[in-house]
Amino acid sequence: MEGEGERKVSSALEALLDFYISAGADGWLELDPADAFALSEAPRTAAPPQAGRMAPAGMQPAAPAAPARQMPPQSPQPRSAPPLQPAPAHAPGAAGGGAVVPGDEVVVAAREAARSAATLDELRETLARFDGCNLKLTAKSLVFADGPADARVMFVGEAPGREEDARGLPFVGRSGQLLDRMLEAIGLARGEVYITNVVPWRPPGNRTPSPQETEICKPFVLRQIELVRPKVLVFLGGASAKALTGVQDGILRLRGRWLELPLGPDAQGATIRAMATLHPAYLLRSPVQKRYAWRDFLAIKAALDEASGS
Incomplete structure (x- = not known):
């Protein structure tokens, strides 16, 4: 019985070894880390089986014609990372030996590009050609704006989400549906207002x-406002609000307060009345705060009525 038990154990070990070999395992697990890719590129030299290693049945190697010289063991050398290539001299914000990161030159280029657009259509085309923001590489579409160019009220969010990225329009998901209902509550239709975001491309993973x-995208939304x-x-x-005005107060302290946003140099010192309110996405998470948003929208309606009567 004892001999039969040993044969069963031996058969089980052989079967296990066959499984590892068929799976691609061809060496022992060592304690020291080794770069398998570097080792695979080294010349392969036949070596005698290690002591105590059992070869699977039917796979015993044939006796060599001459004793093979055993190579001395070598410590695997980890593959070093390739050296960083210096960034091109013309790349904005480039520093020798480091990664290319957009810097002040890209922001200046964005300002010049935005300033060159005389109409919203030109601005959209200019923004579509602009390659200074890395978010363009991962977004599906440019989410420029929605609404008429002569709208009396303009809404600015932060950045588009998944639904907006898929359709190329701002505020068309759940937040946008709530915004539409809030507009209707003060007598405004979606088609009467202009809606956009500070950033026109969806950041990956929201x-x-x-x-x-x-900062790179801000000149384009400021030009839209102008x-x-x-x-x-x-x-x-x-x-x-923080991106365009520089205020640092939290939204719960900032909301409902009237601000003055200066326009660009072409506006000769003109300003626009501005107010921050709670984002519809926040209201979906915290419905109890809708009462504050309702007060803000009533103030917005009063301001529009006052502007129409003056």
Whole structure:
């Protein structure tokens, strides 16, 4: 019985070894780390089986014609990372030996490109050609804006989401549906207002745009504001308010307060009345806060009525 048990164990070990070999395992697990790719590129030299290693049945190697010289063991050398190539001299923000990161030159280029557009259609085409923001590489579409160029009120969010990226329009998901109902509550239709975002491309995974990405995209939304010249500008959420006005208060302290946003140098010192309110996405998560948004929208309606009567 003892001999039969040993044969069963031996058969099981052989079967296990056959499984590992068929799966591609061809060596022992060592304690020291080794680069398998580097080792695979080294010249392969036949070596005698290691002591104590059992070869599977039917796979015993034939006796060599002459004793093979055993190579001395070599310690695997980890493959070093390739050296960083210096960035091209013309790349904006490039530093020798480092990765290319958009810098001040890209922001200046964005300002010049935005300033060159005389109409919203030209601005859209200019933005579509602009390659200075890395978000363009991962987004499906450019989410420029939605609404008439002569709208009396303009809404600015932070960045498009998944639904917006798929359709190429801002605020068309659940947040946009809530925004439409809020507009209807004060007598405004979706087609009467102009809606856009500070960042026109969806950040991957709906992450928050980085400060640098926001700075690169900001000249284009500021140019939209100058070209539309609305009577009232509404920031949807604290992020867009901070990006365009520089205020640092949280949205719960900032909302409902009237601000003055200076226009560009072509406006000769003109400003636009602006107010920050709660983002529809925040209201979906915190419905109890809708009462504050309702007060803000009533103030927006009063301001529009006042502007129409003056």
